[in-house]
Amino acid sequence: MPRLSIRHETLYTYERPVSFAPHRLLVRPRDSHAIRVVDALLTVSPPGEMRWAYDALGNSVCWFTPAGESASLSIVSELVIERYPAPIGELAVADPQTANPIVYSPADRAVLAPFIEPVTEDADGHLLRWVRDRAGGVYEPAIDFLLRLNRSIQAEFEYQARDLGQAQEPGHTVQVGSGTCRDFAWLMVEALRRLGYAARFVTGYLYSPGHTDVRGAGATHAWCEVFLPDIGWTEFDPTNALAESADLIPVAVARTPADAAPISGAIYGDGGQSNLTVRVDVLPAQPLPAAA
Structure with a gap:
């Protein structure tokens, strides 16, 4: 089974800076016999407190609270996975x-x-x-x-x-x-x-x-x-x-x-006009370097 590389970019922009309530992120699969997470990286801006947990259905949830105020919120999830379905x-x-x-x-x-x-x-x-x-x-x-x-x-x-x-x-x-x-x-x-x-x-x-x-x-x-x-x-x-x-x-x-919902949360303050941009790329992952 070839490895796949997944990049999921989410960008919220606002006319004026806002502050943020906790956000619930569903962007990481849970390892199982059907899917293996080889690598995972979550990059956020502005930075903030993160806490990972499993919900009642076993989903891997990240609770993320951005710190301070900002006119944008960027969340980028990068994964390398292997998939093993049962045909x-x-x-x-x-x-x-x-x-x-x-x-x-x-x-x-x-x-x-x-x-x-x-x-x-x-x-x-x-x-x-x-x-x-x-x-x-x-x-x-x-x-x-x-x-x-x-x-x-x-x-x-x-x-x-x-x-x-x-x-x-x-x-x-x-x-x-x-x-x-x-x-x-x-x-x-x-x-x-x-x-x-x-x-x-x-x-x-x-x-x-x-x-x-x-x-x-x-x-x-x-x-x-x-x-x-x-x-x-x-x-x-x-x-x-x-x-x-x-x-x-x-x-x-x-x-x-x-x-x-992959990303859910709320803002505090009047941010004026807001815009959401989402992009997902799923591509074959580059092979890992051979062991020395």
């Missing part, structure tokens, strides 16, 4: 509980409950009707259904990049037929929850070597994870119809998109 095609699933309707064991269900319960309202029923029209028949393997739904979102909806703002309500995405990666991920998460699946929102990065048709590169990316008996948490990217792909580099998981 869908290699999964041999014999567990009958992985067929529709999905069935979780009591022990799993106790842990998964927050990810099975929908978060959003669907008063007009747009989302429920949409997902019912695409639901598979009884005994269709869940993997087959999920791959089909993943492809369906990529094919049916128009991708429109949007750097700022929260994820759209899934019912609204169904109505307008368009959105960005976080809208499509949130649509898949909330649709699956209405069918009894445990699903969660994932934020991270997308590696797209020479693929001009890949949607969502050059910025932070979002996709969906679904828990399956006998398999565990499995990744689906409805923006690009990817599943358990080495090109998906997860950083954090959450119950909602708001909980997965």
